[in-house]
Amino acid sequence: MMSHTAPSRICATGRYLSVHMQIPIETETLANGLRVIYSEDHVAPLVAVNLWYHVGSANEREGRTGFAHLFEHMLFQGSANVQANEHFELVQRAGGTLNGSTWLDRTNYYETVPSNQLALALWLEADRMGRLLPAMTQQKLDTQRDVVKNERRWSVDNQPYGTWWERLPALTYPVTHPYHHSLIGSMEHLSDASLEDVAEFFATWYTPDNAVLTIAGDFDPAEARDLVRDYFGPIARNPSPPSRPDFSVPPRFERPLREVVEDDVQLPRAIVAMRIPPCGTERWYAASVAGAILGMRKGSRLYRTLVREQRVAADASAYTFDLTKGADLLVVDATANAEISADRLERAVHEALDALVRDGVTDAELARALALIETDFVSSLQSASDRADTLSRFATYFGDATLVNAQPARYQRVTAAEVTAFVREWCTADNRATLLYVPKVMVSEVAA
Amino acid sequence: MTAIDTNLRPTPGAPRDYHFPAFESQTLANGLRVVVAPVRKLPLVTVLALVDAGSVADPVGQEGVAQLTASLLTEGTGNLTGAALAERVELMGSTLDAGADWDSSVVKLTTLASRLPDAIALLARVLTEPSLPDDEFQRLRGERLADLLQQRSEPRSLADEAFAQAVYAPGARYAMPDGGTERSVRGLTLEQLRAFYAARYAPLGTTVVVVGDVAIDEAVALVSQVLSGWRGNAPLLSSAPDSALVAPRGIRIVRKADAPQSELRVGHVAPARLTPDYFPLVLCNAILGGLFSSRLNLNLREEHAYTYGASSGVDWRRWAGPFSMDAAVQSEVTAAAVREMLSEFDRIRAEPVTAGELTLAQSYLDGVFPIRFETTRAIASALATQAIYGLPADYYDSYRANIRAVTADDLLRAAHTHLDPSRLQVVAVGDPDAIADTLAALGIGAVTVTEAADTLGQ
Numbered sequence: 001m002m003s004h005t006a007p008s009r010i011c012a013t014g015r016y017l018s019v020h021m022q023i024p025i026e027t028e029t030l031a032n033g034l035r036v037i038y039s040e041d042h043v044a045p046l047v048a049v050n051l052w053y054h055v056g057s058a059n060e061r062e063g064r065t066g067f068a069h070l071f072e073h074m075l076f077q078g079s080a081n082v083q084a085n086e087h088f089e090l091v092q093r094a095g096g097t098l099n100g101s102t103w104l105d106r107t108n109y110y111e112t113v114p115s116n117q118l119a120l121a122l123w124l125e126a127d128r129m130g131r132l133l134p135a136m137t138q139q140k141l142d143t144q145r146d147v148v149k150n151e152r153r154w155s156v157d158n159q160p161y162g163t164w165w166e167r168l169p170a171l172t173y174p175v176t177h178p179y180h181h182s183l184i185g186s187m188e189h190l191s192d193a194s195l196e197d198v199a200e201f202f203a204t205w206y207t208p209d210n211a212v213l214t215i216a217g218d219f220d221p222a223e224a225r226d227l228v229r230d231y232f233g234p235i236a237r238n239p240s241p242p243s244r245p246d247f248s249v250p251p252r253f254e255r256p257l258r259e260v261v262e263d264d265v266q267l268p269r270a271i272v273a274m275r276i277p278p279c280g281t282e283r284w285y286a287a288s289v290a291g292a293i294l295g296m297r298k299g300s301r302l303y304r305t306l307v308r309e310q311r312v313a314a315d316a317s318a319y320t321f322d323l324t325k326g327a328d329l330l331v332v333d334a335t336a337n338a339e340i341s342a343d344r345l346e347r348a349v350h351e352a353l354d355a356l357v358r359d360g361v362t363d364a365e366l367a368r369a370l371a372l373i374e375t376d377f378v379s380s381l382q383s384a385s386d387r388a389d390t391l392s393r394f395a396t397y398f399g400d401a402t403l404v405n406a407q408p409a410r411y412q413r414v415t416a417a418e419v420t421a422f423v424r425e426w427c428t429a430d431n432r433a434t435l436l437y438v439p440k441v442m443v444s445e446v447a448a
Numbered sequence: 449m450t451a452i453d454t455n456l457r458p459t460p461g462a463p464r465d466y467h468f469p470a471f472e473s474q475t476l477a478n479g480l481r482v483v484v485a486p487v488r489k490l491p492l493v494t495v496l497a498l499v500d501a502g503s504v505a506d507p508v509g510q511e512g513v514a515q516l517t518a519s520l521l522t523e524g525t526g527n528l529t530g531a532a533l534a535e536r537v538e539l540m541g542s543t544l545d546a547g548a549d550w551d552s553s554v555v556k557l558t559t560l561a562s563r564l565p566d567a568i569a570l571l572a573r574v575l576t577e578p579s580l581p582d583d584e585f586q587r588l589r590g591e592r593l594a595d596l597l598q599q600r601s602e603p604r605s606l607a608d609e610a611f612a613q614a615v616y617a618p619g620a621r622y623a624m625p626d627g628g629t630e631r632s633v634r635g636l637t638l639e640q641l642r643a644f645y646a647a648r649y650a651p652l653g654t655t656v657v658v659v660g661d662v663a664i665d666e667a668v669a670l671v672s673q674v675l676s677g678w679r680g681n682a683p684l685l686s687s688a689p690d691s692a693l694v695a696p697r698g699i700r701i702v703r704k705a706d707a708p709q710s711e712l713r714v715g716h717v718a719p720a721r722l723t724p725d726y727f728p729l730v731l732c733n734a735i736l737g738g739l740f741s742s743r744l745n746l747n748l749r750e751e752h753a754y755t756y757g758a759s760s761g762v763d764w765r766r767w768a769g770p771f772s773m774d775a776a777v778q779s780e781v782t783a784a785a786v787r788e789m790l791s792e793f794d795r796i797r798a799e800p801v802t803a804g805e806l807t808l809a810q811s812y813l814d815g816v817f818p819i820r821f822e823t824t825r826a827i828a829s830a831l832a833t834q835a836i837y838g839l840p841a842d843y844y845d846s847y848r849a850n851i852r853a854v855t856a857d858d859l860l861r862a863a864h865t866h867l868d869p870s871r872l873q874v875v876a877v878g879d880p881d882a883i884a885d886t887l888a889a890l891g892i893g894a895v896t897v898t899e900a901a902d903t904l905g906q
Contacts, residue, residue, distance in 0.1 A: 043489050044818045045464035081455050085750055088740045093808050094460065095815010114815050119458035126454065146753030153708045154756045154776045160601045218464070230452045264704075266597045299538040304531055311587055314594040338594040364539070371541030375560055378490055382823040 022405045023387060026221070027395075032237040033209025036228055037391045037401045039216040041384075047217035048112045049121040050388035051129075052396045054212075055205035056105040057185075058178030058245060058325075066148065066185010067193055069102040071201050073144040075109065076100070080131035084140060087124055094120050097385075104169070104179050105325060106396060112385045115218040119227055125213070126231035129206060136198055145190055152184045160265040161437050171259050172273050172329060172433045178245040179323070207238035212395040216388035247326030251275070252426070257433035260342075262440050267314065268342035269437040270349045272332045276426050279322040280398055286422035287320060287330050289414050292369035293361050294318035294352075295332060299368055302332065305352050312340045312348045324397040330426070342438045350429070357427050360420030373411060466818040468844035469827055472664050476676050479652030483831050484667040485659045487824060491561040493660035494824035495568055496832050497575050500682060501553040501648035503626040504689045504767065510640050511621070512592065512628020514648075517580075517641045518548040519588050521555060524579035525570075533570070542567045546574065550626050550689075551766050551836050553648075558825060561661040565670060572674035575654075580645060585638045596630050600900040603704060603711035603776065603877045610702045610903045611713035614693070614873040615770055621689030622769070630904055650680035655835040659828040690767035692717040692871075697893035699874040701884060702903055710782040710878030714789050715772030716871040721764040721837050727850045728862035729762065734809035735859075736760050736796050737773055741808065743792045748775055754785045766837065771867075779878055783886035786874055790892065793872070797863040800856040814848045 026038040057068045078084045091098045096113035111121040156162040166182040173179040213232070215224055253275050276287045295302045295318025302316035316334040323329065332353065336345040380386050395401040471485035503514045522544060523530035537544045542559035544567070555575050559567040599605040609625055616623035628636070656675065658667040719725065730738075737744035737760025748758035758775035773793065777785040821827050834843055872892075876883060880897045888895045 044822065045466050046818050046822075081457065085741065085746065089808060090457075092739055092741060092812040095811055095817075095819075097816055097819055112819050114460075114463055114818070116461040116463045117815075120460065123454075123458050130454070143750065143753045147749055147756055150709070150754070150776070150778055151756040153778065158603055158704075158707055158709045158711075158776070160598065227458075231454055234454060265601050267594060297534070297538055297543070299531075299534040303534075307591075308531055308587070311590070314591045314598075335598075336594075337590060338597055364535075368535065368538045372538055375492075375541035375543075375558070378492055378560065379558065379823070381490055382492070384822065 023381065023391070025391065025402050025405070027401060028225070030208065030229065030233055032233065032235055033207075034232050034235075035212045035395055037212065037214040037395055038219075038221060038224060039214065039387060039391060040219060040221055041216075042218045045115045045218050046112055046384060047115045047118050047121075047215060047219050048110065048384035048388040049118070049125060050108065050110040050214040050216070050385070050392050051125050052212045052392040053107045053206055054105070054210050054396050056103050056107055057181065057183040058105045058247070059205060059242075060181070063189060064193060064197060065181045065189045066183070067189070067197060067201065068107060069184060070144060070148050070190060070193055071198065072100050072102045072107050073148055074136065074141065074198060075128050075132065077140045077144065078135035079128040080134045081127050082124065082135070084135070087128070090120060090124065096121065102183065104183060104323065108389065108392065110385060110389065112217075118215070118219050118224065122227050122231050126235065129208065129211070129232070130235040132202055132206070133199055136195060138195055141193070141195055141198065145193060148184075149187060149190055152187070152190075156184055161263060161269055163261065163263070164271055164435060164437070167259065167261065168271060168273060168329075168331070168433075168435055171257055171435055172253075172275065173249065177249060177326070178247060179326070204238070204242050208232060208235050209237040209241065212392045214388040214392045214395070214401075216391065217384035249275070249326050251277070251327065252431040253433060255430055258436070259434070260436045260438060263437050265437055265439050267338065268336040268340070268345050268439065270334050270342070270346045271435040272349055272353070273329045273433045273435070274427055274431050275327045275433075276320070276330045277328065278326060279320065279324045279328045283422065284320075284328065285410060285414050286418045287328070287426065289366065289369050289373070289411070290361070290419050290423050290427070291318045291320050291330050292373055293365045293419065294356065296369065296372055301356065301365070302334065302352055305355075306334055306348055310348055311337055312345055313337055342436055346434060346436055350432070353427050353432065354429070356423050360423070361416050363416050366414070366416045366419060370411060370414070374408070377408065468821065468830075469659070471831060474668055476651070476672055478676060478678055480671075480675055480678065481655040481835065482668050482671045483655060483657045483835060484662070484664045485827055485831060486663055487660050487827060489661075491661045492824050493559055493561050493564050493658065493662050494828040495557040495571060496657040496828050497555040497571060498655045498657065498832050498835060499553040499575075499649055500653035500685065501644070502548055502551040504550055504621055505644075505648055505685055506621065506628070507644075509632065510636060510644070511624050511632040513636055513640055513644045514548040514553060515627045516585070516588055516592065516633075516636060517644050518546045518553040518555075520580050520585055520641060521546040521574045521578045523584035523588070524581050525573040525577050526579070530581070530584050533574070537567070537570060540567055544571060544574070548626070550622075550769075554832070564662060568670050569674050575649070576675065576678045578645070580638065580642055582638050585641060589633060589636060592627060592633050593630060595627070596625075596633065596904050599904055603707065603709070606702050606704075606900055606903055607711040607713045607774075607875055607877045610700055610877065610898070611715070611772060611873070611875045612770065613903065614698070614700050614875055615715070615717050617691045617693045620691045622767070625904070648682050650682040651675065651678045652680075653682045653684075655832070657828045657831045657835065659831065660824040688767050690717065690720070690769070692768070697870065697872050697874075699876070699887050699893050699895045701880045701887070701895060701897045702875065702877040703880055703897055703899055704877050705879055707878045708779060709776045710779055710876045710883055711776045712782070712785065712789070713772045713774055713875040714786060714793075714872060715760075715770060716868065716873060717768050718762045718771035719866055720768045721766060725862040725866060728854050728858045729866060730813070731806065731809050731851070731854050732796060732859050732863050733760055733762060734813065735801050735805045736792060739809065739812060743796070744773060744775070744789065747788050747792060748777070748785055752781070752784070752788065754778060754781045754788075758789075779882045782876060782878060782883040783890055786887065787890060790869070790872070793867065794869060797860070797867045800860045803856070806854075806856055806859070810851055810854070813851045817848055
């Protein structure tokens, strides 16, 4: 029920891994178009069920910002054979965990349950994929609309810097672009959402041919396939698949972009985004490694220069948003130290990027980044839920879940020269968008 | 294959057994304890070194010294500066962090198993021979002050700190932030950190937990190789940091002008972690506010839509930590939301929970038990909890039976014993102009208004 999925870090690497570890993957596609991925292991008596629908805020129609996320809330309000909120109760009573989240271009729903409860998790997902609308009522919609408005107040309006993740896409994608508008939505648009919108969105996007189902963990393959065919097989595909929006943008900003935001905060914060090739494309891997060199952990460039040496920042990091359509973002994020002005922070961040462009990256920096990415990848395989989500992601975005097993080798091929060439092409001043948060009142007692 | 009726709910199959990973404890000659749990799932190892030097050990007036000392451990050892140390650790793909909470200080390492010997040697060096350099001390103290400054605008931290002040006696360690106040942190010196390190970091009282792709003998040999030469003694902690405030019920508003929501905390001091009523209280809390389907969440979120989520929880500590009911509610309904919280609080101590509620909470806590321990970090953290509180060796093996054994009567008795409406304190971070009058009209106590800076500065 969160909309706040941090951009998940995709991919990662290691020779060790590529030799010793591959995620087991079996796939099938049902007649109705549902793609199913099975990843079997018997380490613990638990199984993860993960369902990705290829729809997010990017697919909202004009005047309905926030609807994809509001709709996600409605999926926990029951279906033909499940009462309101019973979905949560049934899974928790079975000893499972569950949630859902909405992102710019996908929405996911997931459960991890004791392995003897696999049928329940699959049945619940199938009941709402196949038979949601009989359970929808105006009262449920009104309640969830108010819950979501409170989610907006909690995560955006009443949080320091809370608006950053709707302001940054607005600054970095054109007004007409599907990523431009707010994922959590405006209060006005949330108020306008109707039951007709729910029915239309459901019929358009929540069909088996627009979904990927992953089952990971302790299950019997034959039994799982039977359950999937029994529960999901009868659900009809969309007879007229919707057209998808145009995500294309020029490859670079071509001029510096900048927005200053006065906020109820105590410390300035500079978020600098560079437009980069889409996640998963050949050139993107150099961007991913550049992000790790710049801002992953305390040995990174930004931490060393901004936090440790210059002490202008109390914290600094860098990461990619991992967007696969149109263009991705490489983001540098630094919060000022006490008594440091917004100007000084902003200048320091840009100087650090200038130095990266000027000097390029060293073999040692590359080795550090690749080693951290490798360990993170191995760590991310530990939980069945994370494994399932990763498989759904690769299948949804790239049409091939087995690509996940090719990631380690792909990262290993990145060279320092390639990263240097990348930052010289993409991290220059004319491809940077700066979102600068400035305290409404620069607090005087800081200096006291 | 016969067609099945997809309108029918499936029934579960037979459950498979699960056992918490087997582990073994040994004590080295210098008093250091080693706990090892081999987990052969992936080539990863997590190591935690737990030192009896939590924030409760901060000397009076030096609040925050435990946290800063722990943070400074990784800022250099021998000829390695903090920057060089970070680079060396990260070139191995490892992570090495240090920090402190109320109960202990901890150095944490996660590494590929192939790097364990080198990585654990670095962990031992920062633990036993840290440089504690002045330059990095000045920086970290500055960052802590920046963090405190930042919290003035963060409703959730403000609410937590104001609530601690509302329920603990002035001067009690638990009444102040674990990382110290603006005043105490500003006054800290490097000499105080070094004295704290000398007094509290010693092999006796330290436990090293090793979990992952490693054999018991191998892990013990590695720890012994790098830490058996460590010498020193630390006195046991004695002073209790938990004296509760004896005061009439009250409502404190921390001013956040024009806030669209009020961040609420309602509660009082709870028992310490080792209370014999731990299991009944865990279930009581699950039903009151621990689950999505809890009374508080169904009431405040799903029935009234006052909030994105309402919950309750006990912050379990070695001494008596706080219990609170939490929610961020739309400003206009602040008083109504508090009234609903109080009514749920009264109800859970007045009448037995239903069989449906109890079995839901028990099935959930029983069933998710294996899901809680999928990672080396989670298993290591569970073993750390066991070490910190001195829980019995079969604690995790008997956990599920203990959850299952609680009856509605046990729960009611525990609720009646430990939840006390006359001691409740209410904290709201919000706009006094919008909420003070209606909160006062609840008639549960006097309303006072404080400033954010005062909440974090005293």
